[in-house]
Amino acid sequence: MTKYGLLGFIGLCAIVAGFSAVTAIPAFAVDNMESTDAPDLTSVRAKIATKDYAGALAELRGLAEDNQQADVYNLMGYTLRKTGDYKTSLTYYTKALELQPNHKAAREYLGELYVETGEMAKAEEQVSTLKQLCPSGCEELEDLQKAIAAKNGK
Secondary structure, three states: OOHHHHHHHHHHHHHHHHHHHHOOOOOOOOOOOOOOOOOOOHHHHHHHHOOOHHHHHHHHHHHHHHOOOHHHHHHHHHHHHHOOOHHHHHHHHHHHHHHOOOOHHHHHHHHHHHHHOOOHHHHHHHHHHHHHHOOOOOHHHHHHHHHHHHHOOO
């Protein structure tokens, strides 16, 4: 890449990052929403919201081939978990956390996977990590704690 090509690429990245910072995006607990390098996941989120997991999976598979990105992998894990494919779901949560270890939504959903599979000690490990990531509390921590309490009948 030439010096001017690199400068143009850097400028484009700055414009995209600036646009992302000022664009209003509705808040969902589905992913971090903090990443600026994520592909547009609006359509996927809409499918997940209506429980169209097959449609979301089809779209996510295409995105996952082209994007090694934590939000894509997290949503893939979430969607697979919702369809009952726990083993593959775990693989995608792990990939998301390898790319972004502090991804709060992936931590929450991984913990929920452990709750659903009866691995309560591992779910509690995710609670501990979320407490470190959210010392003042956060939605992801609260949601995981509610899932654990529901499983324990509290």
